[in-house]
Every structure is written in structure tokens, then in C-alpha cells.
Amino acid sequence: MRRIAVLTGGGDTSSLNATLKGVALEAERQGFELLGFVEGWKGLYEGRYVKLRSDMIDERAGGTLLKTSRTDLRKVEDGFERSVENLKKLRVDALIAVGGDDTLTVGAAFAQEFATAFVTKTIDNDVGRNPPQGGKIDFEGMINYFCPGFPTAALKFASFVRDLRTTAYSHERVMVVEAMGRDMGWLALAGACGGADIVVIPEVGLNYERLRELVAEKFKEQRHLIIAVAEGIKDEEGRLLTENPDYIDAFGHAQPGGCSELIARRLKNDLSKELGASNFNHVIPSYLQRCGPPTEIDMRVSMELGRKAVEALKEGKVNHVACAMRRGDEIVAELLPMDEVLERDETGKVIPREVDPRLYDPEAMNATPEGIEYFRPILGDMPRPFEYPKLEIQKI
């Protein structure tokens, strides 16, 4: 093997450059030449590439130096044929694809045609497998403990939730904060680590009556409230609460977003009189969750995963995924065959990983103690959720 290539696909994250750096450093160590295709599968198909060296890559910069796209090669004319042809023309021996469920859906099929290894990434944290169900959760049995990019986004979201409490308290607000994550509630669940009073995730259909009950109960106790909701919340019929009617991506995903506004409005309508409260607000941090430099743990693990993917190619382990695994309190990089990492449906589409039911209590609408424990090695020492002392208010 002399020459390998890498590409990044799907939504960007804060730690993609860290993975690229790991790939480049290991490629140089092994004496491989490295090419980078620009804009993911699209760039491979169109034959746009750069010669990539480790000194070009800043692992502390967010986004991806190689840029990205959401391109489904299976839906473009001669998608696979032309891409393989380009790789052969450039005398590339093997490819590393870095991406989320969609990039890996394309990649799993592509790997049948060309030697390819993978590293995951997504702030949605939905690529991997939960440990077997039943009994206590064994975190070491979780395949791909987290997806690169998730730790940074999770820390940001938890911090937004924590910091919002000062204004929520001061103005007696009910604040509904909306997390990204498309169909899954991993990022919203991180809000629990920032002290969210209530967390609503899409894996459990929205039980509005229970939500209303909890909001009334908790607001009466503390006169302010933070509710973390996932953008992909579904109603009881399984329909997205809100979606952009003008946008469907190449993989057929509707663009969620805006459910926090709807929920805040409905709660205001139903509860403002009973609670004597008028401030029902919503906050959508949007891309602020997905930008900026990676956290230390995200950067370190993402780099290790990049290195591991090059090792996979060196050892001829194509169609393998470099996965983050929990070993004690440490997160390490290990190589696993694609089929052990992903579940796919009959069309080959990767089935996203849901929040493990042991991490979330639908009755309390919040993380379980195991849910909080899940985040410990991801977030490190989170500053404690913000709390004011209780005021003994007197009246003349």
C-alpha cells in the first residue's frame, strides 16, 4: 500500500479536523501518501482532491478542512463506477470515509466495490449500538460509546441549559431550549447534566398532558423552569411536531426545528393563568451546538480514531469501523467489523441508535442516574448546575 485517501461527509462537527489529523499523522508514520477528497462523496465522484499533510490540519479548529456534503452516491448517475474509476486513476489503494449514518449507509455499499474503512462522527450520537437490553446497563458493552463531535456539542448544550437558569430565575421564566439531533434525543439528554428540570426526547412520543402536569408542579415549587427538548420530537401518531416543508435532503430527511416555540406557546396558553406566569420563552441554539473547537476528550479520541482507521487499512481490515469504546473510565479506540457496529434495514440503510431506555425515565421526563453516569467520561468535570439560595421573602 502506498497511497490512501480520506473524505468527510454529512453535517460538520467540532472534531472532524482532529480525526483528519490522526489519519494524516498515522499515514505519514506508515509512509503512505494521503489524498483528501473535497466535499465528501461528491468530491470523490467529481474527482476533486488535495494532497493532504498533517501540517495543514489544525486539530483544534472546528468544521472540516476538506469540506462536506450530503451526497447519496447511489442516487447519482454511475455514482459508484465513476468514484471507483477516479480512485483507480489516482492510484489510491484504499479509502477512509468519516461520517454519520448516511455517509456509512453509502460507505457500506461502496466498501463492496473498493477497500474502505470508517470513522464515525455526528453530534446526533446515533451511530453505534447500545448494550444488550435487560438488567443494568454495561457501558463497556456499548459499541461506539460516543460519536466524535458529540462530546463537544453535548458540553455546549449542557452549558447553555445551565447558564439560562440565571435569566429564567430572575424573570420567573419557563424556558424551552431546543437541542439538535434530528431523530434522536442524545443531545437533549445532555441537558440533564446542565440541570434541566425536564427533558423531552423523540424516542418517547410527546406526552403533552404529563409535560403540562410536571411544568405546573415544578414551577409552583421554584418559580422558574428549564425544559430541554429535542428538535425531532414526534406527536403521539409519530409525526414530527415541526419540520421545514421546503427542505428534504438527499437521503430523504425532513429538516426538523422549531418545536420549542410551539411547546412554549402551548404551555403559555394552558398554564399562564394557573401559575401567574407570563414569560414562556424558547431558545434555539442551532449551529452554535456544532461549531467552534473540540473539547479535549473529543479531540483526543477523534485523533486516535483517525489513526486506528489507517491501521485498519494497513492490516487489510477493510469494511471495519474505528470505534470509541469505554474501558473503565477511559475511552479508547478499537476496530470492529461494520456489521457489529451498525444495524441496517433491508434497503441497507443504517438504523440510527436510539437513547437506551435505561438512560431516560419517561414518567419523570428526565435522565436516570445511569443517564447521568453515561455522560461522566464524555463531559468530564461539568461545573455544578447553577443554584441560587432560597430567598425568605418578607412583606410589610
Ligand code: F6P
Ligand atoms: O445530523 C447532524 C445535524 O446537525 C442534525 O442534528 C440536524 O437536524 C441536521 O444535521 C441539520 O442539517 P443541516 O446541517 O443540513 O442544516
